[in-house]
Amino acid sequence: MTHLKQNHPDPSKETKLAKVLGIISGSFAPIIGVLAGAGLLKAMLSVLTTIGWLSNESGAYIILSAAGDAIFHFLPLFLGISIALKLGANGYVGGVIGASLLTPEIMHLVENDVKTIDFFGLPVLLADYSSTVFPIFIAIFVYAGLDRLLKKVIYKDIQMFINPMISLIILVPLTMLVFGPIGTLLGEGLGSVISFLSDKSGLLAGAVLGASWTFLTIMGLHWTIIPLAIVNLATGPDPIIAMAAAAPFAQVGIGIAVFLKTRDKDLKALAASGIVPGALAGTTEAINYGIILRYRKTMIYVIIAAAIGGAFNGSVGVVMNDFVLPSVLSIPAFTPVWEYLIGIGAAFVIGFLLTYLLGYESKHSKVDDGFTQNIFGIPSSETIKSPLRGKVVPLSAINAPLFATETVGKGIAIEPEAGKIYSPVDGVITTQFPTGHAVGITSENGAEVLIYIGLDTVKLKGKYFTPHLKQGDHVKQGDLLIEFELDQIKAQGFETTTLVVITNTNQYIDVKATTSVTVEQNDQLLKLTV
Incomplete structure (x- = not known):
């Protein structure tokens, strides 16, 4: 029987470290694009001033420099918003907590070298918190807990203004008195350790960081290192990303080699889809998840x-x-630039040559992705109906690399308007996730359909989900599969975007999604062609 193999980690046993990494990742993900874009703008301005095409005293330079500097200067504000939203708290209160560290009055005192001010008799150590990361993370973690408490004890009709007021009264002084200094010391300490290791043996540090960066990225652990790089940049240049940079260029080299070597048109298309964004934007998810894994x-x-x-x-x-x-x-953005070109060039060439000359594994020896062949024989063309009603969203817009890059399979996503999932096909329940947030069905025509409710909802450990059928049950199209409490899940800060994915996509010539903006339950959603 087709099923998701039961060797996946038990979500109920997710470690505290995994939860923290998930929060860090989810907090940086919304702003990493603008951080990188602003950095590219600053690098471009540096080149233009170096070659004399632009004066650093010109109005054009000042305006464009402001555009490049803004996200970094006000980083606590933006992180305050994204961290709070990730933790299910009010993002704008989180933003105000971050912005309070950067108000003109505070920055004026810092710029005039005022070391301390008084808060009801308590000395407050002043510092420049622009471009910092750790103080706001600590502050918003505490704020999220306070926000949950206030929602329980404050009368609902006045929470809209009383909760933010109480949170600001408590958190802003605490941040300046306690969290800011602690966070600053933490960031400086970690940065100093890395700089020390780099100074003692840059060769060893670079080899370890370069070799591990691909896998740190795949596991999401790179989000713990990126903040250290940003902290380093607040006081000078950063060696961390310079050493890690070899990895994405090696990945691109592997992607190009696979593209040139493979005769599998699907694999060739996958490799091609990863080469351009990897080379021009440094986003190598398609290569990492689609080829290297x-x-x-x-x-x-x-x-x-x-x-x-x-x-x-x-x-x-x-x-x-x-x-x-x-x-x-x-x-x-890197110096010395010629040495940097040699380092990344070597990684690219070696990755390309090893893959092209020695080859990659055959299609039949791929790492098992957890899905076995279906029991109904060779699939035939069919139409997959919508299991719910809501707004249609392309998979590429989903903040989950395995789905967004179609590594799991092609399909579509839906923003649900009601908390009921119905069977999109006649077939068999081949996997019923114990947490109730997902179900796998194999249709009578051989399609393997995965319905996955929400992003990170596995962390709810089954709360708010009620499965109505069990693994092995036969279903008819339109049978009720799962009920879920839509509003409660949203209130916990989780996205409820529901994914409908064909996990045996490679057995079809085409998987075509509906072009409709919205769908009703039972509307045509996917057309599978063999």
Whole structure:
């Protein structure tokens, strides 16, 4: 029987570390694009002033420099919003907590070298919190807990203004008195440790960081390192991303080699889809999830290539001067630039040559993605009906790389308007997730349909979900599968976007999604062609 293999980690056993990493990742994800874009703008301005095309005293430079600096200067404000939203609290209150550290009055005192001010007899140590990360993370973690408490004890009709007022009265002084200094010391301490290791043995530090960066990124652990790079940039250049930069170039080299070598048109298309964004924007998810995780030999190649490139960059002291994602366009942000080009060039060439000359694994030896072949034989063309009603969203817009890059399979997403999931096909329940947030069905025509309710809702551990059928049950199209409490899930801060994915996509010539903006339950959603 077709089923999701039961070797996936039990979501109920998610570690506290995994939860923290998820919060860090979810907090940076909404702003990482503008951080990288602003960094590229600053790098471009640096090039233009160096070659004499633009004066750093001109109005054009001042305005464009303001555009590039704004996100970094007001980083606590933006992080305050995104962290609070990730934790299910009021994002605008979180933003105000961050902005309070950067008001003109406070910044004026800091710029005039005033060390302390008085808060009802308590000394407040003043510091420049622009571009900082850790103080606002600590503050918003505490604010989220306070917000949950206030929602329980404050009369509902006055929460709209009383809760923000109480939160600001408590959190802003606490941040300046306690969280700010602690967070600053934490960031400076971690940055100093990395700088010390880099100074003692840049070659070793670069080799380790380069070799591990691909897998840190795949597991989401790179989000714990990116803040350290931003902290370093607040006081000078950063060596971390300069050493890690070898990894994405090695990944792009592997992607190009697979594109040139493979005869599988689906794999060729997948590789092509990852090369351009990887080379020009530093976003290599398609290569990481679609190729490196699927073909074991490429894992070895990326480790070797990135370790060599990272070791070189670390040994010669390459640094990043403005925050960017490593790519062809962001090269001017690194110095010394020629040494940097040698490091990333070596990683790219080695990754390409190893893959092209030694080959990647055959299609039949891919890493098991957890799905087995269906029991109904060769699939036939069919239409998948919508399991619910709501607004249609393309998978590419989903903040979940495995789905957004179609690694799991092609499909569509729906913003639900009601908390009921109905069977989109006649078939068999081949997987009923114990947490109730997802179900796998194999249709009588051979389609393997995964319905996945919400993003990160596995963390709810089954709360608010009521499955009506069990694994092995036969279903008819339109049978009620799952009920879920839509409003309660949203109130807990989780997205409820529901994914409908064909996990055996590679057995179809085409999986075409509806072009409608909205769908009703039972409308045509996907057309599968063999």
